[in-house]
Amino acid sequence: GNSVTQMEGPVTLSEEAFLTINCTYTATGYPSLFWYVQYPGEGLQLLLKATKADDKGSNKGFEATYRKETTSFHLEKGSVQVSDSAVYFCALRRGSARQLTFGSGTQLTVLP
Amino acid sequence: EAGVTQFPSHSVIEKGQTVTLRCDPISGHDNLYWYRRVMGKEIKFLLHFVKESKQDESGMPNNRFLAERTGGTYSTLKVQPAELEDSGVYFCASSQGSEVDYGYTFGSGTRLTVV
Numbered sequence: 001g002n003s004v005t006q007m008e009g010p011v012t013l014s015e016e017a018f019l020t021i022n023c024t025y026t027a028t029g030y031p032s033l034f035w036y037v038q039y040p041g042e043g044l045q046l047l048l049k050a051t052k053a054d055d056k057g058s059n060k061g062f063e064a065t066y067r068k069e070t071t072s073f074h075l076e077k078g079s080v081q082v083s084d085s086a087v088y089f090c091a092l093r094r095g096s097a098r099q100l101t102f103g104s105g106t107q108l109t110v111l112p
Numbered sequence: 113e114a115g116v117t118q119f120p121s122h123s124v125i126e127k128g129q130t131v132t133l134r135c136d137p138i139s140g141h142d143n144l145y146w147y148r149r150v151m152g153k154e155i156k157f158l159l160h161f162v163k164e165s166k167q168d169e170s171g172m173p174n175n176r177f178l179a180e181r182t183g184g185t186y187s188t189l190k191v192q193p194a195e196l197e198d199s200g201v202y203f204c205a206s207s208q209g210s211e212v213d214y215g216y217t218f219g220s221g222t223r224l225t226v227v
Contacts, residue, residue, distance in 0.1 A: 004154070036218075043116065043218035044155075044203065089155060098143065098207075099168065100216075102155035 002027040006090045006103035013080055013110050021075040021106045023064075023090035031092040033057075033066055033073040034100065038087045047075075047088070080110045114138065118204050118219035126227055130192040133222045137186070137206030143167075144187050145207075145216060146179060150200035161187060194226045 007022040025031065035047040035057070048057030053068035062077045073090060090103040117136040125131050137144045146158040158177070159169040163184035172179070176195070181187040191198055201223050205216035 041220060043220040044205075045218070046216075091155075098160055099145070099157040099171070100147075100155075101157070102147075104152070104154040105149070 002031070002092060002094055002101045004090050004092055004101055004103035006088075006106055008104070008106070009087075010107040010109060013108070015082055015110055015112050016079045017110075019075070019077040019080045019084075019108070021088055021090075021108070023073045023075065023103060025071050025073065025090075025092050027071075027092055027094050027101075029095060030068075031094040033064070034091040034093070035062070035064055035073070035075050036089040036091060036102075038089070038105075040086070044089065080108075082110045082112050084108060085110045116204055116206050116217050116219035118202075118222050120222060121220065122223045122225075124225045124227060125194055127196055128193045130190065131194055131224060133189045133191075133202050133224070135187045135189070135204030135206075135219060137204070138208075138217055141206035141208045141217075142184070143207045143216075144181060145205045146187070146189055147203040147205065148200050149203070149221075150197070155203065158189075191224075194224075196226050199224055199226045 003026045032051045034049045036044040037047045038044045048059040050057040050066035056065045064073050064075045087105045089105045091100045144161040147155050149155045157171040160167045161181045164181050178190045201221040203221045205218040207216045
């Protein structure tokens with residue numbers, strides 16, 4: 001079946017540090033890949049997505065590249081801010097299915 | 113435009129009691145989804161409505177869970193009787209048409225604690 005594995009948290013960084021949150025997936029075919037973010041007290045929000053191999057999704061300074069050969073979709077940001085503190089979820093959608101398969105989430109705390 | 117609204121935001125109940133969670137999707141969104149996150153683990157799909165019909169309920173854990181969407185508007189998720197392992201955060205999401213690759217709109221969730 002489909003599955004998503006992401007690095008366990010919590011992750012604590014200082015402001016302006018470089019961020020990487022690893023995400024790998026297992027799925028047949030060519031799933032669409034997503035990163036969602038949940039800020040405190042809010043619902044999940046789509047952060048970025050990629051729908052085919054070698055696509056790069058980007059938003060708010062975050063980037064992730066769909067790597068078919070390594071089945072990965074790692075999230076990166078060059079300089080994190082305190083406001084980036086949140087829980088980040090990697091997810092996939094396979095084929096015509098509407099449901100998403102999520103990873104376990106990574107709590108990020110950015111200290112000033 | 114109002115977002116997806118869920119209530120209550122928190123619920124604490126005793127084992128064996130009944131709890132009903134409610135989700136109000138964005139007006140006009142035909143697709144409504146329920147997910148839950150248990151014990152800080154991955155968010156898991158429960159079921160999907162298209163209007164008032166259950167399109168996919170493959171993620172419902174057992175028959176103690178009952179979801180309804182009368183009239184194709186708001187949805188309820190009832191847990192009866194609740195067990196300790198049902199504790200977690202229950203998320204609702206909605207979407208219109210085939211925009212799933214642009215992301216659903218999620219509610220902020222209901223945190224259920226069964227003691």
